[in-house]
Amino acid sequence: MTFHCAVYFPKLVVLWIISILHLKISLPSLVEMSWIRDSTLSWIQLLCVKIIKNGRVPKHVAFIMDGNRRYAKKNNVQKVEGHSQGFEKLAETLQWCLDLGISEVTVYAFSIENFKRSQEEVDALMELSRQKFKQLLCEKDKLMEHGVCIRIIGNLSLLPQDIQKLIAQAMILTKDNNKTFLNVAFAYTAREEMAQAVQAVVSGVEDGALRVSDVTQKLLSSCMYTSTSPDPELLIRTSGEVRLSDYMLWQVSCSCIYFADVLWPEFSIWHLLAAIIKFQRSYAQLVPVCQADEMANGSCSERSSVFQTRLAASRLATLEELSHAIS
Amino acid sequence: MYVCSSNSMTFSLYRVTWTLLHMLISALHFIECVWISVRKKLDLLHKKCTEDEYDFISRYVKLFDKVPSHLVVIVGNESISYRDLANVAVWCIAAGISFISFYDHHGNLKKNETELFRALSEVTKGHLDNIIWGKKTKTHGLIKRNGTKNGVISTQKLHVNIFSLSDGKGALVQLARSICQSAISGQIKSADINQDIIDTKLQAEMDIPDPELALICGDVCSTYGFLPWQIRVTEFLQLQSHHNIQVKDFLLLLMRYGKCAQRFGK
Numbered sequence: 001m002t003f004h005c006a007v008y009f010p011k012l013v014v015l016w017i018i019s020i021l022h023l024k025i026s027l028p029s030l031v032e033m034s035w036i037r038d039s040t041l042s043w044i045q046l047l048c049v050k051i052i053k054n055g056r057v058p059k060h061v062a063f064i065m066d067g068n069r070r071y072a073k074k075n076n077v078q079k080v081e082g083h084s085q086g087f088e089k090l091a092e093t094l095q096w097c098l099d100l101g102i103s104e105v106t107v108y109a110f111s112i113e114n115f116k117r118s119q120e121e122v123d124a125l126m127e128l129s130r131q132k133f134k135q136l137l138c139e140k141d142k143l144m145e146h147g148v149c150i151r152i153i154g155n156l157s158l159l160p161q162d163i164q165k166l167i168a169q170a171m172i173l174t175k176d177n178n179k180t181f182l183n184v185a186f187a188y189t190a191r192e193e194m195a196q197a198v199q200a201v202v203s204g205v206e207d208g209a210l211r212v213s214d215v216t217q218k219l220l221s222s223c224m225y226t227s228t229s230p231d232p233e234l235l236i237r238t239s240g241e242v243r244l245s246d247y248m249l250w251q252v253s254c255s256c257i258y259f260a261d262v263l264w265p266e267f268s269i270w271h272l273l274a275a276i277i278k279f280q281r282s283y284a285q286l287v288p289v290c291q292a293d294e295m296a297n298g299s300c301s302e303r304s305s306v307f308q309t310r311l312a313a314s315r316l317a318t319l320e321e322l323s324h325a326i327s
Numbered sequence: 328m329y330v331c332s333s334n335s336m337t338f339s340l341y342r343v344t345w346t347l348l349h350m351l352i353s354a355l356h357f358i359e360c361v362w363i364s365v366r367k368k369l370d371l372l373h374k375k376c377t378e379d380e381y382d383f384i385s386r387y388v389k390l391f392d393k394v395p396s397h398l399v400v401i402v403g404n405e406s407i408s409y410r411d412l413a414n415v416a417v418w419c420i421a422a423g424i425s426f427i428s429f430y431d432h433h434g435n436l437k438k439n440e441t442e443l444f445r446a447l448s449e450v451t452k453g454h455l456d457n458i459i460w461g462k463k464t465k466t467h468g469l470i471k472r473n474g475t476k477n478g479v480i481s482t483q484k485l486h487v488n489i490f491s492l493s494d495g496k497g498a499l500v501q502l503a504r505s506i507c508q509s510a511i512s513g514q515i516k517s518a519d520i521n522q523d524i525i526d527t528k529l530q531a532e533m534d535i536p537d538p539e540l541a542l543i544c545g546d547v548c549s550t551y552g553f554l555p556w557q558i559r560v561t562e563f564l565q566l567q568s569h570h571n572i573q574v575k576d577f578l579l580l581l582m583r584y585g586k587c588a589q590r591f592g593k
Binding site for chain 1: 341342344345346348349352403404432492493495496497499500502503504506507508510511515516517518520521522524525526545546547548549550551552553555556558559560561562563564587589591592593
């Protein structure tokens, strides 16, 4: 019996120390879960950033932040902790993008398909988002100072009312900022986006605002949730999966895609730099594809322009309504 | 002025380092390409013609967890090697893949469909009974379906389709226009339009399931504008080049696909 104690006691002590250290490491992250933070790059990383910036840097990068749950399983923590670490990584990555001069970032935070997960996990994710959006509104000054424009893309009507209100408030607050753009795909799938674009166009024809000849590739693009953004030049997906999972399928036709074999919470500046190097090496070959896609856009008639302006105005009006709704 | 020149010196030092970095990567890439082509030539020399390729593939794929029902070859910026594409098509029959699509965003493959037809005839030694030319080919409907070979009906069929850039976004635009026409004539209301309706209509037009595996040829990883609606859950694997592609390369890609686990959002 004493022998067993002698063996287990040190193990227990070690485990206890590790758990305290783990708490110590994660406690600061619980406190400082800000959207915008100072640069965390070491001097050698900053040096590499400066070197990479001599080549072409994508103006708009899209991320599929995959691997939070696998990270949680790997580190024996709760799934929600994995998602929380994922948010940490998002904030850090945004800072790296700013350091690199990438002015627009679109992230895939929550797919419509994710509603299929257990009610417990969906509720936990909604609660996490609630906290994050509330915090976003608290960091109003920082956002305005850095000129960050926040846009949430997706079918917002699928979300709880109070989150819709928070989102609407965040979007309206920052809508005139134009230094950096952060788009968060929330309750989003590309097919739903394309379907609602077709629906908007058909509705326009039904109303007599458009003619069938006005329906072009360019018009459909302007009806997408991403109508105010240029197409992403680089798409990065983490966790080693090699599919697009219904993300920005319309917008990535001419993008360089980089599949990173690392779980999202473990994504590092080196992975980002590697993706940008890949982009720099692929750019020349993708330019003709972009040009061919541009040529297929078709022309924009007077009616189309009026329709697009009306659509943008009605979307803004919906947001205003949501932001003032009584929750 | 001293500060200015020191800044511009640092600037050009970074620029030089960046150029050297890319030169180094290009050099490594060149060595890799040379090594792969040397290895391919060696493999060809040592090729044992004892086993039939068809039997070899059909035996091997039984070990894989899953095989795609629809495979796409995205040619990218490579020049088209019809012989190699025909080989891939024939290997698909052996692997039990029912649909193969070739995508060339330039549209050259569509223009030169007869070349592919000729290459397939050569590779199958005239036995084109297994091949069905899909709706997206010019040969569709031109060949009389016989389906028998020495009195035995061959069961494994391969549907072949050829796509170009206009079949992607362009097809959605055309669909939107036709739905608009239906709306004008009162057959449909805009409120009724959803994902399922669009999916059904596109499926009816193309008559193929969504691609499960896409092989992107070349160094650049991009969809090159391929069928945006249909690539929702397609697995993308990079193929260095489709020129002189070997059975081994093909099987390795299928093996990698076999290991992919789809969660569909759950």
